[in-house]
Amino acid sequence: MHRERRREVLALALPILGGMASQNLLNLVDVWMVGSLGPAALAATGLANFLNFMAVAFITGFAPAVQAIAARRIGEGRAAEAAAPLNGGLLLSLAIGVPLSAALIAATPAIFAALVADPAVVREGVPYLQWRLVAIAAIGINFSFRGYWSAVKRADYYLRTLVTMHALNIVFSYTLIHGLFGLPRMGTAGAGLGTTLAVVVGTALYVYLGLRHARPHGFLVQRPTPEQFRSLLRIGLPSSVQQLLFSAGFAVLFWIIGHIGTEALAVANVLVTITLTAVLPGIALGIAAATLCAQALGRGHADEAQRWAWDVYAVGIWIFGALALPMLFATRPLLAVFVREPALIELGVLPLRLVGATILLDGLGLVMMQALLGVGAARLVMVVATALQWGLFLPLAWLLGPVLGLGLTAIWIAMGGYRLLQAAIFTWAWQRRDWARIRV
Known part of the structure; x- marks a missing residue:
């Protein structure tokens, strides 16, 4: 680049x-x-x-x-x-x-x-x-x-x-x-x-x-104009619904983990806090990709638009890699910033390492998701994100946690799998380039 x-x-x-x-x-x-x-x-x-x-x-x-x-x-x-x-x-x-x-x-x-x-x-x-x-x-x-x-x-x-x-x-x-x-x-x-x-x-x-x-x-x-309002609603409403259901999904996740026990819920709160902080660069880079891709598409350059998303991710790889290092190699000290009890720290070690191990690909998914939003593919983003979170991950979390009793680590493995699948689908959709025909 x-x-x-x-x-x-x-x-x-x-x-x-x-x-x-x-x-x-x-x-x-x-x-x-x-x-x-x-x-x-x-x-x-x-x-x-x-x-x-x-x-x-x-x-x-x-x-x-x-x-x-x-x-x-x-x-x-x-x-x-x-x-x-x-x-x-x-x-x-x-x-x-x-x-x-x-x-x-x-x-x-x-x-x-x-x-x-x-x-x-x-x-x-x-x-x-x-x-x-x-x-x-x-x-x-x-x-x-x-x-x-x-x-x-x-x-x-x-x-x-x-x-x-x-x-x-x-x-x-x-x-x-x-x-x-x-x-x-x-x-x-x-x-x-x-x-x-x-x-x-x-x-x-x-x-x-x-x-x-x-x-x-x-x-x-x-x-x-009425046409501009319709365009705003056509892109904005799916994104709004997705945001609402995404936030509600966290409420359901905490409710599910609460059925496992108070200790698991306390550690999950820390894990979510660290994860949401770690994905901020992915969201920021994704917003940049949305602008660069949309402007290129406006100029009629679909090839350039497609390349911008990958160039943005290439910049982000170094940032995601730096964020992964403490999660993978300083896991216990990082958890100790938020919790004091050794038992709680040990409970969070494997889940946090899973976050670190998957953050490079999760970051790719975030960049591609925002790029798709930038070119107007909000309905696709809503359907994929909502279906995977509510139709796959949350039912699986309930099954693995409260039903089968496999604990917090199993839920975080399911979360990592769902996020990687989401990243794969968004990347596939970006490479198909159906978005190049969307008018906004």
Whole structure:
């Protein structure tokens, strides 16, 4: 691969990766801030964060659609229309997010009461989640902007805005949790409000940047046509459904592992945390591939589009290899960062090594999945990902774990197999090039 192509991949992928990494760092800071309020507050916000993740999963699925269409317009030389899908994404975020927020805020007390028996956890969790749910529409808007900035190769705007949001979140949340500067001491509710305020400020920053840099592309000027809306929905809805079912699948997985035992559930939480952190480079590189492939296809160069996905993966191999090394050769020290009991560390050794052994091919699957989304093959991605997760892996996990009693390692072998099969199918689909005929 030419040095110029490598630089182009890294220039696009690194800001996205930086933004995603900052989100993980913020999650750790949030745990630290809320942890001072006691175990009930920590448990409540942990559950609430997962519920909020499921609540916003659907609305964030429109970001790949915005990116795919905007990048295609750039490639076609129709830059003046590139912000039309962004405008559509903003309208859909408001139309879906506002009523969804209202409905879920009203239902939050019942949801917590159904899931948690401890009144203290319910008392801490309900106001925190309600404040977080206020921001659903704003999160949808922010993700639409991420898709647009990625499509026009200005992912640095995404990184800058996200880092600003995270810094403000720390200030807002810490101030409201502890009631500094004469403000009321709100506890966990203050943490939720602080995060929502930071998200809204981020939305305002995105709009400001859009007005400064995206007006020539039609930002808030060009109204999406019915055909453009249909294209946005045709790509966005499958992606949204996939995101929702993917997040719900983790809830089912934890429920399954909970039937094995508390120790297995504790280790599984650590394994999932490490795995989701390790796949961030694959997602960031995949988003870069989506833009590069879509722009090439817009120029009518299907061969170049196909080659871009492989060039992106060639850059990622070194990153995936570096991530695999500690999982394979420093497994116990890595697990010891999260758990102290020697028995729990031993329980997680083989599953974590399996993650390390498969991350190179799992990374290939992530790059190919995002590339397929970038060229408009969202329905294929949804069908494959959902069928493998819900039709194969989760039933197999139930059989191997609670039914046959083979434990956590057997479930992680099944997970590795399902992820490798998914990577193989996405790679096969990419090589078939049926996507070259998709119009967006």
